[in-house]
Amino acid sequence: MGAIEYFRDALESGARAEELSADRRPVVGTFCNFVPDEVVMAAGAVPVRLDSGDESAAAEAESAVPKDCCPVARAGVGMLARRAGLHSLAKLLVVPSSCDAKVKLGACLESDVPVHVMSLPTGKTGAGSATAWLGEVRRLAERLRELTGQVVTARALREAVDITNRRQAAFRALLELRCASPSRVTGREVLLVAQASFTDDPVRLTERLAALVGERQSAAAPSSFGPRVLLTGAPVIYPNMRLVDTIESAGASIVADDLCTGTERLYHPVVPMEWSLPETMRAVAEKTLLPCTCPCFSGHEDRVNRILGLVDDCAVQGVVYHNLRTCVLFQFETRHVREALRKRGAPMLEVTTDYGGQDTEQLRTRVEAFTEMLAAGRA
Numbered sequence: 001m002g003a004i005e006y007f008r009d010a011l012e013s014g015a016r017a018e019e020l021s022a023d024r025r026p027v028v029g030t031f032c033n034f035v036p037d038e039v040v041m042a043a044g045a046v047p048v049r050l051d052s053g054d055e056s057a058a059a060e061a062e063s064a065v066p067k068d069c070c071p072v073a074r075a076g077v078g079m080l081a082r083r084a085g086l087h088s089l090a091k092l093l094v095v096p097s098s099c100d101a102k103v104k105l106g107a108c109l110e111s112d113v114p115v116h117v118m119s120l121p122t123g124k125t126g127a128g129s130a131t132a133w134l135g136e137v138r139r140l141a142e143r144l145r146e147l148t149g150q151v152v153t154a155r156a157l158r159e160a161v162d163i164t165n166r167r168q169a170a171f172r173a174l175l176e177l178r179c180a181s182p183s184r185v186t187g188r189e190v191l192l193v194a195q196a197s198f199t200d201d202p203v204r205l206t207e208r209l210a211a212l213v214g215e216r217q218s219a220a221a222p223s224s225f226g227p228r229v230l231l232t233g234a235p236v237i238y239p240n241m242r243l244v245d246t247i248e249s250a251g252a253s254i255v256a257d258d259l260c261t262g263t264e265r266l267y268h269p270v271v272p273m274e275w276s277l278p279e280t281m282r283a284v285a286e287k288t289l290l291p292c293t294c295p296c297f298s299g300h301e302d303r304v305n306r307i308l309g310l311v312d313d314c315a316v317q318g319v320v321y322h323n324l325r326t327c328v329l330f331q332f333e334t335r336h337v338r339e340a341l342r343k344r345g346a347p348m349l350e351v352t353t354d355y356g357g358q359d360t361e362q363l364r365t366r367v368e369a370f371t372e373m374l375a376a377g378r379a
Contacts, residue, residue, distance in 0.1 A: 003212035004189050010196040010205075011238050017085040019201075020046060026147055029090030031076060031105065032098050033260050033292070034118060036284045037202070038270060039137060040094075041160040042152045043144035048086050049198035050093075051261070052079045053240030055355040065108060070327050071355040072235060073101035077108060086199055092147050094140065096120055098296040099329055116143045123298045124290055137285040154277035161270045161280065167202050170209040171266035177216050179255055179314040182225040184216040187254025188244050194265045195238045226251035227374035230310055232337070233322035234330045235261040240355050243322055246364050250371040252318075256310040258293055258303070267291075295329040303333065304340045311346050318374045320367070323352040347374070 010016065020027055028040050029050040040047035057078030058071045065077055079087045095106040096118040106115045118136045121129040141152045150156075174193060177184040193212070197205055229252045236244055236259060247254055257263050268291045272283035293303035310316065319341055323331050334350055341348045349370040351363060 003208065003215045004192065006208045007189075007192040007196040007212075010200045011192065014085055016199050016201075017089065020048075020086065020089055026091040027086070027089040028144070028147070029080075029087070029093045029113070030095075031093070031102060032096045033265055034096035034098060034120065034288050034294075035094045035140070036137060036288050038157060038160040038164055038284050039141050039152060039281075040144060041163070041202075042156040043141060044148040044150035044156075045092075045144055048090065050076055050079065050087060050090065051198070051235070051237055052076060053237030053355065054079060055240065055357075057082065058355045065104075068326050069104075070099070070101040071324060072237065072327075073105050075237075075355065076105065080109060080112065092116060092143070094118065098294060099327075116140065120296060121289075124292070124302070125299075130286065130289065133289045134282055134285040137281060137288075141281075152277070152281075154275060154280060157277065157280050157284070158275050161272075161284065163202050163206075165269045167197065167206045167209070168266050168269045170206050170213065171197075173213045174209060174216075175263060175267075177213065180221075181228075181315060182222045183228075183253045183255050184219065184221065186248055187229075187231060187257065188241060188248060190254075190257070191236060191238070191241065191244060191259075191262050194262050197266055225253050227317045227371055228253050228255045228315055229371075229374070230255070230307065230314070230316040230319045231257040231259065231262075231322065232307055232319060233259075233334075234324040234327050235259055236322065237261050242357060242360065243320075243351065243353055243363070246360075246367050247320060247371070250364070250368045252367075252371045252374070256314040256316060258306050258310060260292075260294060264291075264293065295333045300333045300336050304337055307337060308340060308344060311341070311344060316346060318370060319346055319348040320370070321348055321350045323350065325352055325354045 026045045028045045028047050030047055031051055037047045052075040054075050058074040061074040061078035065074055090113055093109055093113050093115045095102055097103045097120050106117045109115055121132050123129055145151055178190055231254050268287050270283050270287045272280045293306050338348050
């Protein structure tokens with residue numbers, strides 16, 4: 001059994017739920033990368049990201065939230081309503097205000113589980129944005145103290161940072177293998193690792209990730225490979241891997257992504273100027289805010305620059321831009337990304353999906369045509 005099987009099992013089995021049900025530490029359910037794992041861990045709790053790609057859960061939630069609401073939000077509501085597995089263990093839900101659906105998600109859920117909403121600034125570089133976000137992170141630490149009875153100390157926060165920084169370093173080594181020519185890791189495998197980190201113990205995941213990297217480094221390189229593709233846009237969340245599977249079954253290699261459920265999830269380390277509590281807390285807050293390319297912010301330059309950088313660094317031949325139906329944030333930025341890629345000479349395929357599979361054949365036809373164009377060098 002290959003090392004990647006551990007991450008599949010982490011996503012598919014109920015082992016982690018059984019493990020945490022016997023753990024004395026309270027589980028804190030999070031929605032979005034803006035919630036800093038380090039602060040949750042330093043406060044004596046276990047962070048578990050509860051975003052889901054479950055189609056049936058999204059459908060079940062339509063009695064509680066609008067049918068035209070983002071499927072990510074609907075699936076989260078549906079999974080929590082089932083009161084099963086990890087979703088039954090959360091003692092507190094932390095919801096950043098990254099979109100209208102997430103803002104209302106908090107109000108929808110608070111009758112069943114206590115909810116803490118983190119208010120995001122509209123921009124990252126405006127006057128007071130970083131200070132305001134640091135205030136939100138500190139407010140989260142206070143809310144967690146009420147839950148656990150544990151104050152976040154400089155020592156506890158540094159220990160948590162050390163754990164997540166080691167995890168980030170191991171993941172970056174995996175990304176180097178994916179970006180290699182030929183790629184040693186598939187796009188699906190990278191997403192499996194990133195999304196296993198939603199729930200798995202970070203120390204154990206880092207050890208397993210190091211084993212996966214070692215296995216692929218020592219393996220023979222593939223003798224043939226298809227066009228090199230970057231995947232960007234709205235999140236792809238397990239088990240809804242339909243788009244990724246369609247791209248890779250068409251013969252393309254997903255050698256890069258900037259998804260919040262993929263590369264961005266584990267890419268950036270925390271780098272404090274010193275290990276005092278105020279400076280470490282500031283560095284933790286900055287890690288979740290400043291490098292983030294989420295379209296919830298008013299500007300889009302950071303995201304465009306990140307995509308162009310990945311195109312250059314990973315020798316990308318074409319870009320697949322993913323929109324989720326009813327998620328307007330990414331749709332707003334499509335034109336800007338397309339124009340920037342056109343100037344760079346990189347073709348882009350825009351696709352819009354939902355959690356249902358009604359458009360699978362149409363999606364396959366379009367992706368195969370795009371891949372054939374790239375392979376033929378007609379881009």
